[in-house]
Amino acid sequence: MKQKKLSLQEQIMADVDDELYSLKKKMQKKYTLSWIKARDCTxxxxxxxxLGFPEKWLKK
Structure with missing residues (x-):
């Protein structure tokens, strides 16, 4: 089956997705987290x- 060539935007999105997956695996191992907790923290x-910190954190 012939694969379609990805657009530049799709290539970037795929690269970011791969990097996020690697980061989640790294965090999971480093802090001995479940996959769900590593995903949520990431x-x-x-x-x-x-987006920045929530407003309620910035107010004293």
Whole structure:
């Protein structure tokens, strides 16, 4: 079966997905986490990086 050539955006998305998978596996091993916990921690960290900290954390 002939594979379709990926667009640049699809290639980038696939590379990011591969890197995230590697990061989750690394976190899982380093901190002896379940796969679900490693996924949740990685996703939350990415959310903070992309969107910033929640407002309630910044208020005192």
């Amino acid at each position: 996703n939350y960290s990415l959310r903070v990086l992309l």
